[in-house]
Amino acid sequence: MTDTTTQSLARELCLKLYGEDPFAGYVPDLPADLQGWNSTHPTLARLVQEVRPRVILDVGVWKGASVNFLCQAMAKAGVEGAVIAIDTFLGSPEHWNRERPDRIFESLRLRHGLPGLYWQFLSNMVHRGLQDRVVPLAQTSENAAPILRRLKVKADLIHIDAAHEYEPVLRDARLFWGLLNKGGVLVGDDYPWASVARAAQAFAAEIGQELVVESPKWILRKPR
Numbered sequence: 589m590t591d592t593t594t595q596s597l598a599r600e601l602c603l604k605l606y607g608e609d610p611f612a613g614y615v616p617d618l619p620a621d622l623q624g625w626n627s628t629h630p631t632l633a634r635l636v637q638e639v640r641p642r643v644i645l646d647v648g649v650w651k652g653a654s655v656n657f658l659c660q661a662m663a664k665a666g667v668e669g670a671v672i673a674i675d676t677f678l679g680s681p682e683h684w685n686r687e688r689p690d691r692i693f694e695s696l697r698l699r700h701g702l703p704g705l706y707w708q709f710l711s712n713m714v715h716r717g718l719q720d721r722v723v724p725l726a727q728t729s730e731n732a733a734p735i736l737r738r739l740k741v742k743a744d745l746i747h748i749d750a751a752h753e754y755e756p757v758l759r760d761a762r763l764f765w766g767l768l769n770k771g772g773v774l775v776g777d778d779y780p781w782a783s784v785a786r787a788a789q790a791f792a793a794e795i796g797q798e799l800v801v802e803s804p805k806w807i808l809r810k811p812r
C-alpha cells in the first residue's frame with residue numbers, strides 16, 4: 589500500500605474516468621503472470637528517478653509487467669504518483685499468429701474468440717498491491733489520447749509500447765507528445781524493429797528534438 593497522497597491521485601483519476609474505482613470488489617481470478625518484453629529495462633527506472641513523474645502514461649501494457657516495474661521505480665524513488673495503463677487488452681498483430689513457436693497466441697486467453705488479457709492484467713495489479721497507483725484504461729491509444737485530453741490529464745513520463753508498425757508508432761508518438769508536460773520525457777520500446785526506428789526518427793525530425801537511443805528504448809525530451 590502507498591501513502592494517502594498517492595491513493596488520492598490514482599483515485600482522483602479513476603473517479604474522473606469512471607465515477608468509481610474499477611478495482612472495487614475485484615477478486616483476482618488468475619494467478620500472477622508478469623510475462624512481458626523489456627519491461628524491466630534500467631532506462632525506465634533511471635527516467636523515473638530523473639523526471640520524478642506525478643503521472644505516467646504506459647501505452648501498451650499487455651499483462652502489466654512494465655506498469656509493475658514503473659510503480660516499483662516510483663516507490664523506490666519516493667515519488668508519489670499514478671500510472672495510467674492504456675491497452676485494448678486485445679493483443680497486437682504479432683501476437684495473433686498461431687504459427688509462432690513461442691505459442692504467444694495462447695497467452696491471449698481467448699474465450700469464445702475474445703482475448704482475456706484484461707483479467708490477467710487486473711489480477712496482476714492486485715497481486716502486486718498496486719491498486720492505489722494504477723489506473724486501468726481499456727482503450728485504443730487513438731481513443732485514450734482524446735479521452736485524457738478532455739479530462740485535462742497531462743503526464744510527465746510516457747512509455748510507448750503498443751502496435752509496432754510504422755504508422756501506429758508515428759501516430760502514437762504524435763498523439764501522446766501533446767499530453768506530455770514541458771520538461772517531460774517520452775520513451776518508446778523496440779527500437780531494433782525497423783518500423784519503430786523509422787517512426788521514431790521521423791517523429792524526432794518532425795518536432796526538431798534529439799532522438800536518444802538506449803536500445804531497445806528510444807527517448808525524446810520535451811523542452812521546458
Ligand SMILES: C[S@@+](CC[C@H](N)C(=O)[O-])C[C@H]1O[C@@H](n2cnc3c(N)ncnc32)[C@H](O)[C@@H]1O
Pocket residue numbers: 623624625626627647648649650651652653654655674675676677678679680727728729730749750751756
Ligand atoms: C508488446 S505488448 C506491451 C508489453 C508491455 N509493455 C510489457 O510490459 O511487456 C503490446 C501491447 O499493445 C497493445 N496494443 C496494440 N495496439 C494498440 C492500440 N492501438 N491501442 C492500445 N493498445 C494497443 C496490445 O494489446 C499489447 O498488449
